[in-house]
Amino acid sequence: MNYLSSIYKINPKINFNNYRYIRYYSQLGPQLPKCNFNAKNNKPKLSATDIESIHKLNLNPCLKPWYRKPVVIKQGYMQYVWDNDNKRYLDMFGGIVTTSIGHCHPKLVEETTKQLSKLWHTSSIYYNEEIHEYAKALAEKLPDSLNNIFFCNSGSEANDIAILMARLYTKSYDIISLRNAYHGDSLSTQPLCGVQSWKFPIPLHFGVHHSTNADPYSGRYGGSNCRDSIVQTTRHCECALNECNACDRYIEDFQQLFDSTLPKKICGFIAESIQGVGGVVQFPKDFLKRAYHLVRQRHGVCIADEVQTGFGRTGTHFWGFEGHGVVPDIVTMAKSIGNGFPLAAVATTSEIAKTLTEASYFNTFGGNPLASCVGLNVLKIIEDENLQNNSHKMGTKLLRDLQKLRDNYPDIVGDVRGKGLMIGVELTSDTKLRKPMIKSDFDEILENCRDMGLLIGRGGPNGNVFRVKPPMCINEEDIDFTINVLQKAFDLHKEKIVKKQ
Known part of the structure; x- marks a missing residue:
């Protein structure tokens, strides 16, 4: 049974044109791999409202957060980060290709x-x-x-x-x-x-x-x-x-x-x-x-x-x-x-x-x-920690799994490319003509991934490429989770397109 079939079993009358429902059902996605680190569940110094207000008043307008509800990150450990609500995410963008060995690596x-x-x-x-x-x-x-x-x-x-x-x-x-x-x-x-x-x-x-x-x-x-x-x-x-x-x-x-x-x-x-x-x-x-x-x-x-x-x-x-x-x-x-x-x-x-x-x-x-x-x-x-070799091994697995996604979703994924853990996934609205996916559709897929606990990058001149560049310490379970989240996000996108027709 695929993801959408399971959703219909929960509620066959679901309306996928309703953004609220998409947000809710995207959160029923796959479970994050287990992590032996527990983030401190301290009360935040600033509320989300305080942060939003200060951001608008005191920070330069060039700093534009992603997502409809910006993620407030309070803790990091290796390939994971936690937000102010103590929700854990797999960071597959590595702080924009910066976190190489892992967030707050204990030895470092x-x-x-x-x-x-x-x-x-x-x-x-x-x-x-x-x-x-x-x-x-x-x-x-x-x-x-x-x-x-x-x-x-x-x-x-x-x-x-x-x-x-x-x-x-x-x-x-x-x-x-x-x-x-x-x-x-x-x-x-x-x-x-x-x-x-x-x-x-x-x-x-x-x-x-x-x-x-x-x-x-x-x-x-x-x-x-x-x-x-x-x-x-x-x-x-x-x-x-x-x-x-x-x-x-x-x-x-x-x-x-x-x-x-x-x-x-x-x-x-x-x-x-x-x-x-x-x-x-x-x-x-x-x-x-x-x-x-x-x-x-x-x-x-x-x-x-x-x-x-x-x-x-x-x-x-x-x-x-x-x-x-x-x-x-x-x-x-x-x-x-x-x-x-x-x-x-x-x-x-x-x-x-x-x-x-x-x-x-x-x-x-x-x-x-x-x-x-x-x-x-x-x-x-x-x-x-032999992280270069891990980049090769994990990157090879991830690329091959992404290639299968491309073949299974030819109307969404135009290209998969990269080497090691420097990977791009280009989304299209017309694969034959290599026409870029429109921003609103790409943004919604990105939002669904976030709701399911996956943080991933974007790039390309048309903003339609997933940039997958995680900390080099990721493992096979992280890759499986990433693929499952992307698959479910693509299913939601396909269902929305069908409903519009």
């Missing part, structure tokens, strides 16, 4: 607490053990040439530093980014973003050029053998074995940018290994390798944005760029690096790093002892 809490009582902050005019120990450990995770580390506080700041060094090193200004890319929201990184929703109508885009996004699912070219993923698009592909016509076509577009718009010498090229905010878009095989080659022919440097794909999340490699068979000149990282603590870094060669000595460069909080302690222990926990 223990080591950070020790550091809090030892030394919080000192500027770079003095030495401290923590930054040196951490810099050495992080450099050992990177290619040998990328042994100079700049510590900072966010991914946007890391990309700021990378762009500055690239322009100083090459003595050129023009930099290439991809349409649909996201690289931050600062004054110098906004121009790199290729998603309209992140654009303000001010003159920022000097020297930034966007090339065609190499998207095998919704781009101009692509087919069923293009991606480095165990799940391929259902789009027809005429490529022979070990060939990719889509990659050839996208590289032709890339070359046209050089031939028509750019000077003979350029600054560089920045790209994510898998596009994150853009909806977990994977490029055709060899696209990045061939793009890097063209950039270096024009004396440019190649920047890998590993803010979302780094630290073992893709499963097969510690860094996303390794899956493309390339070695960048500069690597930027944030999010998972600190498991939610404000921490980021830029890694590059000693020659490129020296460019920032041409004038004074200083970062007050970058690599302070507390941040360095957090970062070092995140690295240790990833290694000790």
Whole structure:
């Protein structure tokens, strides 16, 4: 008996056009996996009404919560969070791809607490053990040439530093980014973003050029053998074995940018290994390798944005760029690096790093002892708990289970893609035409998932892609729960569509 049949047995007169009924029946969903942690059921300091009032009055209007009734999170533990009503949720978005080893990981809490009582902050005019120990450990995770580390506080700041060094090193200004890319929201990184929703109508885009996004699912070219993923698009592909016509076509577009718009010498090229905010878009095989080659022919440097794909999340490699068979000149990282603590870094060669000595460069909080302690222990926990391998194993299971959902719900799920625990599920209103699901329908599915205890991300230029990027400690029971919740949310959506017809 499927989910909707069980609902009809409870109440055969249910009207699925009624939002209140949908909310009620969505809460009859699957049971969350057991958890041996009990959140403290203390009375909240602020009521939901107080929070709503303060939010509107004292917080900037850019902070827009999801859901009709925003979730007030009070506690986190590993892959779970609790709200102010003590309801538990499975966090399959990881604080926007940030909580890598798990919320309030006991070992990280223990080591950070020790550091809090030892030394919080000192500027770079003095030495401290923590930054040196951490810099050495992080450099050992990177290619040998990328042994100079700049510590900072966010991914946007890391990309700021990378762009500055690239322009100083090459003595050129023009930099290439991809349409649909996201690289931050600062004054110098906004121009790199290729998603309209992140654009303000001010003159920022000097020297930034966007090339065609190499998207095998919704781009101009692509087919069923293009991606480095165990799940391929259902789009027809005429490529022979070990060939990719889509990659050839996208590289032709890339070359046209050089031939028509750019000077003979350029600054560089920045790209994510898998596009994150853009909806977990994977490029055709060899696209990045061939793009890097063209950039270096024009004396440019190649920047890998590993803010979302780094630290073992893709499963097969510690860094996303390794899956493309390339070695960048500069690597930027944030999010998972600190498991939610404000921490980021830029890694590059000693020659490129020296460019920032041409004038004074200083970062007050970058690599302070507390941040360095957090970062070092995140690295240790990833290694000790084999979380990269868990990302590979759990990601493989989740992708295969999502592929079955796609095949069972062809009118709802257009594409499943990703690698490790960096996964996207694109919802459509017309799968054959790859037409994005409208916002109101997507929002309702998202609400149903929340009601059943599943927190999941959204992204893509049309906001119709589930971004599934949980803490890397999830297990098979969490995956089964996720699939069951999505199945029930899709059933509710299908039933509503039938009722409307």
